[in-house]
Amino acid sequence: MSVLRVGIGVWVLAAMCACGGQAGDAFFFRDRESVVFLGDSITEQRLYTTYVEAYALTRYPERTYTFRNVGWGGDTAWLRKRFATDEKALFAATGEALDTMVSRAVGAGLARDVLPLKPTAVTIKFGMNDHAYQAFREDICRAYTRSQRELVDILTKNGARVALLTPQPIEDKRPDPDQDVRNQSLRRFSDALRDVAGQGGALYVDQFGPYLELMLSARAAKPDAFIGGGDAVHPGPAGQTLMAWAVLKGLHAPALVSCAKLDVTRWLRSKVTCSQGCALSGVRYRDGVLTFDRLDAALPMPVDARAVAALARAPVTEELNRYLLAVAGLKAERYDLLVDGLKVATYSASQLAEGVNLATVSTPNGVQAQQVLDLVFKKNNVYFERWRKVQLANGPAERLAELDRQVAELEAQINAARQPKPHRFELKPASL
Numbered sequence: 001m002s003v004l005r006v007g008i009g010v011w012v013l014a015a016m017c018a019c020g021g022q023a024g025d026a027f028f029f030r031d032r033e034s035v036v037f038l039g040d041s042i043t044e045q046r047l048y049t050t051y052v053e054a055y056a057l058t059r060y061p062e063r064t065y066t067f068r069n070v071g072w073g074g075d076t077a078w079l080r081k082r083f084a085t086d087e088k089a090l091f092a093a094t095g096e097a098l099d100t101m102v103s104r105a106v107g108a109g110l111a112r113d114v115l116p117l118k119p120t121a122v123t124i125k126f127g128m129n130d131h132a133y134q135a136f137r138e139d140i141c142r143a144y145t146r147s148q149r150e151l152v153d154i155l156t157k158n159g160a161r162v163a164l165l166t167p168q169p170i171e172d173k174r175p176d177p178d179q180d181v182r183n184q185s186l187r188r189f190s191d192a193l194r195d196v197a198g199q200g201g202a203l204y205v206d207q208f209g210p211y212l213e214l215m216l217s218a219r220a221a222k223p224d225a226f227i228g229g230g231d232a233v234h235p236g237p238a239g240q241t242l243m244a245w246a247v248l249k250g251l252h253a254p255a256l257v258s259c260a261k262l263d264v265t266r267w268l269r270s271k272v273t274c275s276q277g278c279a280l281s282g283v284r285y286r287d288g289v290l291t292f293d294r295l296d297a298a299l300p301m302p303v304d305a306r307a308v309a310a311l312a313r314a315p316v317t318e319e320l321n322r323y324l325l326a327v328a329g330l331k332a333e334r335y336d337l338l339v340d341g342l343k344v345a346t347y348s349a350s351q352l353a354e355g356v357n358l359a360t361v362s363t364p365n366g367v368q369a370q371q372v373l374d375l376v377f378k379k380n381n382v383y384f385e386r387w388r389k390v391q392l393a394n395g396p397a398e399r400l401a402e403l404d405r406q407v408a409e410l411e412a413q414i415n416a417a418r419q420p421k422p423h424r425f426e427l428k429p430a431s432l
Helices: 048-059 087-092 095-113 138-157 181-200 208-221 237-250 305-312 316-320 349-354 364-391 397-417
Strands: 003-007 010-013 033-039 065-069 121-125 161-165 203-205 256-263 278-286 289-296 322-328 334-339 342-348 423-429
Touching: 033 048, 048 065, 048 237, 048 364, 065 364, 087 095, 087 138, 095 138, 121 138, 138 161, 138 181, 161 181, 161 237, 181 203, 181 208, 203 237, 208 237, 237 305, 237 316, 256 278, 256 289, 305 316, 316 322, 322 349, 334 349, 342 349, 364 397
Parallel strands: 033 065, 033 121, 121 161, 161 203, 256 322
Antiparallel strands: 003 010, 278 289, 289 423, 334 342, 334 423
8 A cells, every 4th residue: 555645735545445335336227238027017117217327327337237117007927918827727827837837928918029139138127917906816926937937047047137026016095004904915025036046146236125114213203104206106206215225225336436535734743644536736835825736536326316315215415425624633623525616515624534425416427417317217218218109019110219329329428428538626715
């Protein structure tokens, strides 16, 4: 480890530090990844999937990603919207008869909607329609788990890694959502999915448990609290941000965006500082004012403006969005933080010494990340029209080509928009 003096009384240590974890290789989505989101209407809403996508794009701007959403309202693990199946016969079937029915349905659905995309990673979210909105039925769960195994087997054989996502619970306005027989059924479906994942080598991601805990916590404070927005089955942006939080944690998404620590104590008593996920240059401390240039390797995770309420429900920022700055040795009581000449926050010297999370305030990097999110929404809407409204309707080739051009253009804009830029930071005593 080496220490570099970059200014009078200021030292920077380029090394690992206790900044809350480093963006490593554990994240489920890898470089040069072709990702497909497969699911029902909750996936088709293009909310939690867009939030997950935007996280990956902003946290790993150096990686090449392609994301496609093929969610379909009303769909199930046996892909009922993509291949007609006699469900009464399906639920009654066992053994070889069940295997035959499932392999035909799942094979046909994947062959049309997923495999042509040549995915290297697929997330699968079924269960809401599968459980049929009723108390647990063993026959339906048998068809569900057999179908999930078939999905994993086919996708794995075709070179894709699979993450199996549980459904989220149903959110009616009742004080005891855990006693709802539908949620009890969904819990059992989710537990059965864990076994499928273990047997097939897929990643198991439990949304149900974390989301239900949030619901119960909200009901304890207010019996009719409704945390998701939307309706009981289809959460709005706030609820789907909570879903994305649970999904990203299950996908091993790192918390750290970047971390910069500086110490402006007189240099003979100076403590070393560190930078992780960012490069500092031009560091200067004079007349009580600290200035430096900071180039981050990633952008903060963008949060949908319609979903800000979710941040008070779950530790989304702490667990997924740590964009940190710490400065020790400051003498004044309070300091204004300016980035590129614009004031973004005021902190006490003690807050700065402990470290502040800049993801909680509006910074140029945060604004840039929001622009990425907006572009991702636009791209996903265009792709939905291309796939569902033109391709599957055997629409004209000219229209397909035009929509492909729009998708490619938006993806080029996304890739340009997610590249971090250097910014000038200034900490100066707050004006009275």
